[in-house]
Amino acid sequence: MIKVTDRERLGSPDSSQEDVSGLRASFSSLLRMKKMPIDRSEWESYFDESGHILKSQEFVSSQILERGLDPSVRSEAWKFLTGYYSWQTSCDERLTVESMRRKSYESLCNMYDKIQPLLETEHRDFMEVRNFIKSDVQRLYIKDAQGNTIVDKGQLEKILLLNYVCNVEAEYQQGFHEMLLLFRLLVEKEHEIYWLFQFFLQKTENSCILNIGVEKNLTMLKCLIGFMDPIFAKHLEGKGQVIQSLFPWFCLFFQRVFKSFDDVWRLWEVFLTGMPCRNFQVIVAYTMLRMVRDQILQEDISGDDIVMLCNNLIDLEANELISKACTTYELVMKYPEKVPQELQEFFGQPQ
Known part of the structure; x- marks a missing residue:
């Protein structure tokens, strides 16, 4: 696999139950524990001689969320994650x-x-x-x-x-x-x-398509800010159409916020797992906004400058962003009875 940077560009069924039981630990805690990505040897150990998978789909997805995929297995694994291949095939x-x-x-x-x-x-x-x-x-x-x-x-x-x-x-x-x-x-x-x-x-439910997924993502993002941080939400409302101007994040699925394509693939494969929740891209966007929240409030900058500040969020590290976003998700899950209807999809199953 040729690595191209943006700068150059401009177990058995029974054992699987035991594996899944390890998911009880929080996603963010697991992500903070530095682990090597799934390599070729480990990936092949997930299948029997006929090619049938030995582990549950949930187990494999959780491992991808926590650790990611080595470039040597990414192209094959993505065929399962996208549905190009069924997980049940030989x-x-x-x-x-x-x-x-x-x-x-x-x-x-x-x-x-x-x-x-x-x-x-x-x-x-x-x-x-x-x-x-x-x-x-x-x-x-x-x-x-x-x-x-x-x-x-x-x-x-x-x-x-x-x-x-x-x-x-x-x-x-x-x-x-x-x-x-x-x-x-x-x-x-x-x-x-x-x-x-x-x-x-x-x-990914056409989440990067304008007038379909992007519009929905922006609506959910605005609602999430209001639910998690009312002070910040009120401040942004006084600065014009700031949230609507963040549509490029979703249109390119955050491709331009990373330095290398490896980081982009790392985030995208998490989206494909459907973990830790449906519409995780909205949680990621909110997590990125939190990175500049204090500066926005303290300096009281204009709406255009807020958008520029957000657009300058580049060269991020995918594992760190995923970990922070999982922490955000866990905070949302602490108050399920208070979560507004517009955010109930976070509790739903991915398609």
Whole structure:
């Protein structure tokens, strides 16, 4: 796995019950205990000779939350986390699924080739989106430290266009090109890139999609601030549309707040586990706001300057942010009877 920084870019069923019992300890306490990520040897120990998983999905997810994944297993593990593979499949069954995914992608490509002339002549939006995609992708920096090109931009353009044509809900929004790059660096086969991106959006309930998940996240964030910190909430209300201006955090799923892609993958795989709660991205955003809370209150800075201050939260460390966010979540859970209706989803199960 090539590591690219943003600066370069611009057990048995019975034993599993015992494993899960260890989850009674708080998430934040577990995260404060420095542990090595799940490596290839440990990952393989989770499966029997036929490829069936020996551990429970809850156990594996909790280990990913606490420790993360080594780059050597991330691409395979993400196929389970996104739903590309079912957790209940064997090796042979996964080979069949792999073939099915490839053939389905090829069918989509053939369909697109047939309707492309009609899209070009009858749908002005298609031409505009195609130009947007081309412009966005061309701005990506896709070379390693030695100056070697590591990604085919034409491939990224093709996948993004296909996503736009086939995914009515997601369509295309600026920032998708940056997200897709991370999937291309995670896996190489074109059908894998496409499907992992599709399943990622579905698994995270389109949380990074404008007018769907992003709007919902911002509403929940505003409500969470009011519930956890009324003084801070009242102060922000007097500064204009500050919370609404934080939409880039959600649109790129915090991609720009980290120095390396490894940190981005680390946070995203936590989102995919559904732990410690549904809509954990809102807890993460609130945790980041807490980092600048005192400065905002003490200096009484303007709304635009608050947004700029938030946008300057960069080079964060994923493990530290996840740990702090888990602590925030535990604080919310201390008062379940007082949590407003708008935040009840924190108690629900992820889809």
